[in-house]
Amino acid sequence: MNALWQYFRDDQSEILGWLRTTLWLAAAPVVVGLLISLPIGWAASRFRWSYPPLVTIAGLLYTIPSIVLFLVLPGILGTGILDPVNVAVALTIYCVALLVRVVADGLSSVSDATLAAASAMGYTNRQRLFAVQLPLAVPVIGAGLRVAAVSNVSLVAVASTLGVAQLGSLFTTGYNATKHGSTPILLGLVLFIVVALAFDGAILLGLRVLTPWRRAVAAR
Amino acid sequence: MTAFADGSGLPGIGLVPGWLTTAAHWWGPHGLLVSLREHVVYTVVAVLVAALIALPAGLVIGHTGRGVVLVVGLANAVRAVPAFGLLLLLVVTITPKIKYTHAVSWLVSTGGVPYVVPVEIVLVILAIPPILTNTYAGVQNVDPAVRDAATGMGMRGGQVLRGVELPIALPLILSGVRSAVLQVIATATIAAYLPFLGGLGYLIFNGLPQINDPNVGYPAMLGAGIVVAALAVTADLLLLGVQRVVVSRGVSQRFRTGVAYDPNEITKRVGVSPANA
Amino acid sequence: MIRFDAVTKRYPDGTVAVDELSFVAQSGQITVLVGPSGCGKTTSLRMINRLIEPTSGKIFIEDRDASTVSRTELRRGIGYVIQQAGLFPHRTIVDNVATVPLLLGQDKKKARARAVELLELVGLPAQMAKRYPAQLSGGQQQRVGVARALAGDPPVMLMDEPFSAVDPVVRAQLQQEFLRLQHELGKTIVFVTHDIDEAIKLGDRVAVLQVGGRLAQLATPAELLAHPADAFVAGFVGRDRGYRALGFADAGYLPLTDEHVARVGEDLRAASYVARDGWALVVDGDDRPLGWLALGGLPDEALAGQVTADLLNLGGTLASEAGTLREVLDAALSSPSGRGVVVHDDGSFAGTITASEVLVRIEARAKSIRPPIAEATK
Numbered sequence: 001m002n003a004l005w006q007y008f009r010d011d012q013s014e015i016l017g018w019l020r021t022t023l024w025l026a027a028a029p030v031v032v033g034l035l036i037s038l039p040i041g042w043a044a045s046r047f048r049w050s051y052p053p054l055v056t057i058a059g060l061l062y063t064i065p066s067i068v069l070f071l072v073l074p075g076i077l078g079t080g081i082l083d084p085v086n087v088a089v090a091l092t093i094y095c096v097a098l099l100v101r102v103v104a105d106g107l108s109s110v111s112d113a114t115l116a117a118a119s120a121m122g123y124t125n126r127q128r129l130f131a132v133q134l135p136l137a138v139p140v141i142g143a144g145l146r147v148a149a150v151s152n153v154s155l156v157a158v159a160s161t162l163g164v165a166q167l168g169s170l171f172t173t174g175y176n177a178t179k180h181g182s183t184p185i186l187l188g189l190v191l192f193i194v195v196a197l198a199f200d201g202a203i204l205l206g207l208r209v210l211t212p213w214r215r216a217v218a219a220r
Numbered sequence: 221m222t223a224f225a226d227g228s229g230l231p232g233i234g235l236v237p238g239w240l241t242t243a244a245h246w247w248g249p250h251g252l253l254v255s256l257r258e259h260v261v262y263t264v265v266a267v268l269v270a271a272l273i274a275l276p277a278g279l280v281i282g283h284t285g286r287g288v289v290l291v292v293g294l295a296n297a298v299r300a301v302p303a304f305g306l307l308l309l310l311v312v313t314i315t316p317k318i319k320y321t322h323a324v325s326w327l328v329s330t331g332g333v334p335y336v337v338p339v340e341i342v343l344v345i346l347a348i349p350p351i352l353t354n355t356y357a358g359v360q361n362v363d364p365a366v367r368d369a370a371t372g373m374g375m376r377g378g379q380v381l382r383g384v385e386l387p388i389a390l391p392l393i394l395s396g397v398r399s400a401v402l403q404v405i406a407t408a409t410i411a412a413y414l415p416f417l418g419g420l421g422y423l424i425f426n427g428l429p430q431i432n433d434p435n436v437g438y439p440a441m442l443g444a445g446i447v448v449a450a451l452a453v454t455a456d457l458l459l460l461g462v463q464r465v466v467v468s469r470g471v472s473q474r475f476r477t478g479v480a481y482d483p484n485e486i487t488k489r490v491g492v493s494p495a496n497a
Numbered sequence: 498m499i500r501f502d503a504v505t506k507r508y509p510d511g512t513v514a515v516d517e518l519s520f521v522a523q524s525g526q527i528t529v530l531v532g533p534s535g536c537g538k539t540t541s542l543r544m545i546n547r548l549i550e551p552t553s554g555k556i557f558i559e560d561r562d563a564s565t566v567s568r569t570e571l572r573r574g575i576g577y578v579i580q581q582a583g584l585f586p587h588r589t590i591v592d593n594v595a596t597v598p599l600l601l602g603q604d605k606k607k608a609r610a611r612a613v614e615l616l617e618l619v620g621l622p623a624q625m626a627k628r629y630p631a632q633l634s635g636g637q638q639q640r641v642g643v644a645r646a647l648a649g650d651p652p653v654m655l656m657d658e659p660f661s662a663v664d665p666v667v668r669a670q671l672q673q674e675f676l677r678l679q680h681e682l683g684k685t686i687v688f689v690t691h692d693i694d695e696a697i698k699l700g701d702r703v704a705v706l707q708v709g710g711r712l713a714q715l716a717t718p719a720e721l722l723a724h725p726a727d728a729f730v731a732g733f734v735g736r737d738r739g740y741r742a743l744g745f746a747d748a749g750y751l752p753l754t755d756e757h758v759a760r761v762g763e764d765l766r767a768a769s770y771v772a773r774d775g776w777a778l779v780v781d782g783d784d785r786p787l788g789w790l791a792l793g794g795l796p797d798e799a800l801a802g803q804v805t806a807d808l809l810n811l812g813g814t815l816a817s818e819a820g821t822l823r824e825v826l827d828a829a830l831s832s833p834s835g836r837g838v839v840v841h842d843d844g845s846f847a848g849t850i851t852a853s854e855v856l857v858r859i860e861a862r863a864k865s866i867r868p869p870i871a872e873a874t875k
Contacts, residue, residue, distance in 0.1 A: 369583025
């Protein structure tokens with residue numbers, strides 16, 4: 001424990017810089033990914049014929065190994081391999097690939113009876129989507145979001161193999177330098193886990209705020 | 221910095237088709253074929269070991285209903301740990317302790333064993349959660365009425381598990397295996413970061429310091445990456461085919477004569493909903 | 498036969514599901530356990546094949562203590578039918594039915610052949626044998642469930658609300674066929690239901706259980722309707738007891754009135770001559786009643802045509818000579834002419850009877866079976 005803290009203090013500014021990069025690399029793709037997935041997932045749930053092709057494409061995208069995307073994107077985006085933007089875009093693609101299906105399934109999970117009742121009460125389709133369907137889909141979407149966020153954090157680490165500077169660099173530093181050995185690696189692991197848990201907790205908290213009815217049921 | 225020192229980015233991609241169609245890049249000690257074979261070996265071993273552990277555990281947990289919280293917690297915890305970091309930690313700590321440096325027939329080259337062990341450990345750890353959670357969920361989701369009928373007819377616990385719960389849970393179990401296979405194929409690319417190891421990642425990490433070389437640089441890296449993606453897709457389709465053959469038609473609801481009975485749009489609960497088939 | 502001997506089921510949190518239950522389910526008969534939610538009927542049933550173990554007391558099946566036999570051996574000798582059928586979705590229905598014989602070690606071909614026979618016995622054609630449960634309707638699945646329970650030829654059958662999950666029309670069909678089946682097979686059946694009408698319809702004897710698992714009354718359906726043991730049973734059995742009890746009274750001798758009948762194709766004018774009180778009964782070539790013709794008060798011009806099927810009033814049920822007083826009363830009450838139509842066994846017209854004539858008959862019968870008032874009141 002002390003060794004870890006000491007190592008951190010020694011390279012504090014560099015490590016903090018890496019931490020910052022990692023944080024936005026892990027957070028931004030999830031947020032942007034969600035924003036992109038919402039309309040696509042909605043379309044998949046609304047137009048049943050589009051569900052299989054959209055979900056299949058999403059599935060295919062998800063099977064592409066992260067390293068491959070990190071390599072392909074510089075060519076397409078015109079950025080360098082070491083540019084963190086590559087990683088961000090790649091991770092966004094993964095989030096979209098994961099969340100499209102989650103959003104579609106979440107919106108579909110709202111019972112037809114509830115939707116029919118809402119329409120019968122006079123909601124327009126648009127109002128119904130935002131006032132009824134989306135809120136009720138939040139638990140399912142939230143669960144998927146947690147998975148996406150946590151997986152994202154781990155994927156960021158892979159980018160360090162290509163040289164992208166973030167917390168994963170602690171791993172490569174420790175591995176390559178025979179002097180420090182396991183300490184930076186352990187520190188990196190600890191920090192990554194903390195970041196992952198922090199994101200998970202934040203989403204969980206957000207879910208709890210957005211779904212007060214579930215708390216009420218659980219309390220009964 | 222762009223892919224090529226002269227500042228042009230796109231030509232890198234343009235060279236890839238040519239690179240992939242050059243025979244020399246497929247054959248040879250670190251060609252695509254050898255790397256592919258190594259990659260498949262790493263994957264298959266990891267998934268087999270993970271399945272050997274996770275399948276029985278998942279079946280028992282699903283059947284008895286005990287240990288669910290532990291399983292879910294474990295799966296979530298594993299997801300939070302970066303595989304790459306774990307790998308390097310293991311390499312730094314246990315590789316020096318492994319003294320066996322001989323080659324293992326065509327599976328592992330000389331000197332590779334001390335490094336392949338941490339790789340396989342990490343890949344197995346990655347593969348266990350999807351198989352475990354899907355297996356226990358599949359067994360738990362079996363319609364309680366079906367379970368009750370089976371016990372009431374005089375089937376013993378093991379018979380119920382093997383003859384009833386397992387076949388019905390098969391779609392979910394196989395989808396868990398597929399998920400595991402995809403994750404492992406993707407992560408096995410990192411193996412080549414370590415010395416003496418191969419796999420498709422070799423061409424990627426080998427190309428990094430010589431990125432501008434048209435033979436082993438960026439085009440090779442990209443080419444290898446594409447082959448990894450193709451391998452993942454092929455494996456997924458293969459397992460999908462296996463699933464279609466192995467899962468009873470009564471469960472997947474793919475009927476030769478007629479369709480599933482569905483009056484008034486009320487789906488009949490007969491064990492597994494088509495949505496998670 | 499199945500004998501319950503002071504059987505009690507008490508759960509760790511204190512709830513008593515079954516309280517010192519003692520009764521006998523006779524061999525070859527259907528014994529129905531009926532009662533409101535929480536009366537322990539399902540718990541009691543499931544103690545017979547030891548899906549639940551009694552806290553105290555013993556259950557004897559054919560004089561063998563159920564707790565001394567291994568559970569799996571016990572269950573393989575007892576047919577078990579549940580509400581949602583619980584068919585194995587991954588097996589064809591013929592393989593579903595063959596489950597117990599295969600468990601008992603029978604030859605696969607023989608077991609399958611027997612299974613197909615059983616499917617036909619419960620009314621499912623052999624062509625359906627290779628289908629999967631998901632391809633069957635709810636009613637069909639229940640039939641497979643029953644066939645599956647019969648496959649091992651067990652002497653005892655346990656049925657837990659087997660017909661409750663289907664719609665009323667299908668339920669009535671299944672009940673009818675179940676009775677026919679039992680008539681052929683004569684199994685010892687313990688049947689659980691929450692529906693008192695089903696209990697009365699199917700049971701040879703009915704056990705009414707109270708919340709808390711106590712036996713309130715064990716009697717034949719007729720006895721239950723005529724002499725409920727206490728206020729609870731009376732309330733549970735419900736209203737219309739007197740009327741429903743008529744369903745157990747054979748019609749016996751009926752003072753039928755013969756009638757002149759009309760036939761399809763005759764002149765309406767001719768038909769009007771046989772009409773009484775403005776109504777004429779129309780029959781077919783075999784003397785089977787088709788419906789009533791309303792001829793009263795019609796002006797002469799309207800009687801120009803012939804008797805045709807679309808002129809007939811189809812209201813009014815038919816009662817069989819050999820049927821129950823309830824059928825006869827209903828025929829009289831539902832007839833548009835006020836005269837209930839009674840037929841012979843072959844369906845041909847026997848005569849008519851009015852509601853008041855039936856009531857006279859009912860009262861005469863009641864008087865003949867009413868026990869005399871005790872002399873002690875003097």
